[in-house]
């Protein structure tokens with residue numbers, strides 16, 4: 083798929099919800115410090131695949147996963163890594179901003195506490211995370227106010243700050259802008275582009291313009307399989323597969 087250093091990968095991954103197979107022999111690699119867009123029609127398995135990379139399916143009894151998932155050379159499931167450690171190193175931001183019903187400050191502080199970050203280091207980390215997520219200027223005088231009073235776009239940037247505060251290596255984003263207006267979306271896209279300097283980013287999106295604006299690489303999925311992946315420009319301008327072509331041209335989806 084690329085010559086860059088691979089940060090995160092899956093090889094021959096299969097996943098079942100009960101008897102229903104949702105991921106079929108998925109092999110994919112996400113290069114370090116790049117943005118990869120995962121695209122494909124509704125229900126093709128994008129979110130399910132994304133969630134495998136931070137062990138979000140661990141608590142679902144009906145889920146069966148096969149295959150190899152690696153963070154660099156460390157196995158996400160079979161090695162020494164605990165689910166908590168995996169989730170610290172592979173952060174996730176969801177479609178619907180989901181701040182805790184607590185203060186802006188506590189939203190970030192909470193993750194630091196459960197990861198045993200010393201108390202005296204936390205205020206500095208929180209300030210940096212808010213700065214890094216382009217929201218500090220808007221909230222610096224309101225840190226003790228409830229996070230739920232922020233706008234949707236601000237809540238989403240707070241959720242990104244919550245993820246980056248734990249210094250992950252990868253940030254998974256599941257349609258992070260789908261509930262946002264164009265101005266908030268533009269701010270998040272600008273933020274994502276800046277974050278790739280420090281993080282590897284995988285973003286699920288239904289917005290083809292968004293994928294073309296921000297993604298270095300694009301992966302097209304259909305019915306649980308990876309149909310095609312490559313440089314974003316190639317996927318959109320010269321797709322090799324007819325299904326990819328029809329999807330990116332908006333003929334189905």
Ligand SMILES: Nc1ncnc2c1ncn2[C@@H]1O[C@H](COP(=O)(O)OP(=O)(O)OP(=O)(O)O)[C@@H](O)[C@H]1O
Pocket residue numbers: 099102104122123124125126127128129130131
């Ligand atoms: N907990 C579950 N139990 C059973 N089936 C599930 C479960 N979660 C998802 N599925 C099924 O798995 C398939 C893939 O779902 P997934 O959410 O990964 O698709 P997606 O490509 O992210 O879709 P969308 O773009 O609409 O968010 C769908 O058929 C869905 O109904």
